[in-house]
Amino acid sequence: MLAKGKGHFTRREFLSKSLSSITAAGLLSISGKKPPSHIQRELVQRPEKNIIYRTLGKTNIHLPIVSMGVMNTLDSAVVKKSYEIGVRHFDTAGEYMRGRNEEMLGNALKELNVRDKVIISTKVFISLFQRGMSPEEMKKIYLKKAEESLKRLEMDYVDILYSHNVYDIKWLNNPGIIEALHLLKEQKKARFIGFTTHQNMAECINEAARTGFYDVICTAFNYSMHDDEVLTDSLKNAASKGIGLIGMKTQCGGRFLDLENVPIEKQRYYRRNILHTAVLKWVLKHDLITTAIPGYTNYKQLEEDFSVAYDLDYILEEKKFLQDKNVMLALKAYCKQCSRCVPTCPYGVDIPTLMRIHMYALCYSNLSLAQDTLNEIPNGKGLERCISCSQCEASCANRVDIANRIDELGKITAGKKFDWEFIQIRKQRGVPLNHN
Ligand code: SF4
Numbered sequence: 001m002l003a004k005g006k007g008h009f010t011r012r013e014f015l016s017k018s019l020s021s022i023t024a025a026g027l028l029s030i031s032g033k034k035p036p037s038h039i040q041r042e043l044v045q046r047p048e049k050n051i052i053y054r055t056l057g058k059t060n061i062h063l064p065i066v067s068m069g070v071m072n073t074l075d076s077a078v079v080k081k082s083y084e085i086g087v088r089h090f091d092t093a094g095e096y097m098r099g100r101n102e103e104m105l106g107n108a109l110k111e112l113n114v115r116d117k118v119i120i121s122t123k124v125f126i127s128l129f130q131r132g133m134s135p136e137e138m139k140k141i142y143l144k145k146a147e148e149s150l151k152r153l154e155m156d157y158v159d160i161l162y163s164h165n166v167y168d169i170k171w172l173n174n175p176g177i178i179e180a181l182h183l184l185k186e187q188k189k190a191r192f193i194g195f196t197t198h199q200n201m202a203e204c205i206n207e208a209a210r211t212g213f214y215d216v217i218c219t220a221f222n223y224s225m226h227d228d229e230v231l232t233d234s235l236k237n238a239a240s241k242g243i244g245l246i247g248m249k250t251q252c253g254g255r256f257l258d259l260e261n262v263p264i265e266k267q268r269y270y271r272r273n274i275l276h277t278a279v280l281k282w283v284l285k286h287d288l289i290t291t292a293i294p295g296y297t298n299y300k301q302l303e304e305d306f307s308v309a310y311d312l313d314y315i316l317e318e319k320k321f322l323q324d325k326n327v328m329l330a331l332k333a334y335c336k337q338c339s340r341c342v343p344t345c346p347y348g349v350d351i352p353t354l355m356r357i358h359m360y361a362l363c364y365s366n367l368s369l370a371q372d373t374l375n376e377i378p379n380g381k382g383l384e385r386c387i388s389c390s391q392c393e394a395s396c397a398n399r400v401d402i403a404n405r406i407d408e409l410g411k412i413t414a415g416k417k418f419d420w421e422f423i424q425i426r427k428q429r430g431v432p433l434n435h436n
């Protein structure tokens with residue numbers, strides 16, 4: 001499980017060999033249509049010894065550099081195929097698909113009978129409405145939620161248990177959460193403990209490095225942050241203290257708006273795809289990051305992402321993508337959840353959360369997660385408060401078109417509910433499946 005090294009094939013050779021094996025197996029129709037993901041097809045199996053592994057901080061866990069973010073799928077065949085081709089870490093959360101994501105993952109691994117060969121992480125999320133509770137109440141509810149996750153996963157323990165969605169130091173050091181995590185570790189229900197962060201990451205990561213309480217940090221980290229030295233320094237700081245680092249949101253949202261080519265009235269349907277291998281390699285070329293958890297949802301995406309685990313060298317097409325000024329400009333408009341815009345809104349709109357919901361809905365096509373996150377926004381801070389004045393946009397260094405995105409969200413939510421037909425329209429128009 002510890003072998004390091006590079007593959008025998010370049011990515012191009014790998015993909016072309018895969019393609020020929022699929023064609024030979026008769027699984028590509030003459031029209032070139034891909035089979036649905038649940039149809040078994042053979043992916044090219046390369047020697048496990050060529051997979052690049054890294055060690056997760058002081059945990060002594062060794063992992064392939066590409067893992068699976070399970071969040072957007074209920075397709076157990078994708079989980080099983082992932083294991084078969086070498087994925088050893090699967091990441092889920094109690095709130096993904098309202099618990100069904102954990103249930104599916106638990107079932108799939110049980111059927112494979114490989115619990116002791118994989119690293120499972122899950123997350124406990126405390127709703128924003130509950131965050132004002134006393135430490136005693138907080139500990140109680142946290143323990144209850146952790147037990148519910150274990151039950152859904154049908155496991156006695158998870159390898160990593162995260163406190164989900166940490167964005168400030170106060171929450172990071174909440175005594176109720178700290179006590180609950182400590183107890184769960186003592187009871188051997190969580191081998192290691194950590195937190196996830198996609199907002200105000202550098203501050204939280206530096207604080208975790210200072211306290212030394214957390215074993216692992218799962219942080220948003222992607223190419224749109226290539227010039228964020230404060231974040232990179234915080235990662236170095238945490239790594240120097242032996243904290244294991246896992247990269248999430250590595251695919252820059254999966255799709256982006258290529259402003260040059262998309263007529264404004266069609267923007268909601270015509271987003272351009274990220275070149276996934278390019279942005280994934282960019283993340284993993286930072287060897288402080290042990291592994292990344294891209295959220296692929298079918299075999300083709302799995303094959304694409306896992307090819308990176310054998311070879312981190314860019315091919316020409318990837319170099320061109322990363323150097324393309326239009327791509328860089330478009331990716332710059334990725335919301336980094338820095339919260340700088342918040343004080344500039346006279347109506348107190350929760351802009352970072354709305355930007356995240358926009359990404360879940362329009363880039364991930366994960367409407368259940370978008371809906372759950374929308375429900376989390378307290379009254380008076382949501383879509384209804386925004387008057388599209390654009391005042392906030394001047395404060396956003398990334399030039400995120402905040403008012404436009406809020407307007408788009410308004411159009412695809414009838415009041416507070418997402419329009420499920422919207423997904424169908426996107427599918428008909430050829431918008432690809434989730435891959436983030
Ligand atoms: S919209 Fe801009 S300023 Fe606001 S949280 Fe996102 S990146 Fe930061």
Ligand code: SF4
Nearest residue numbers: 345386387389390392
């Ligand atoms: S556009 Fe909306 S979110 Fe931005 S400042 Fe105006 S009301 Fe607030």
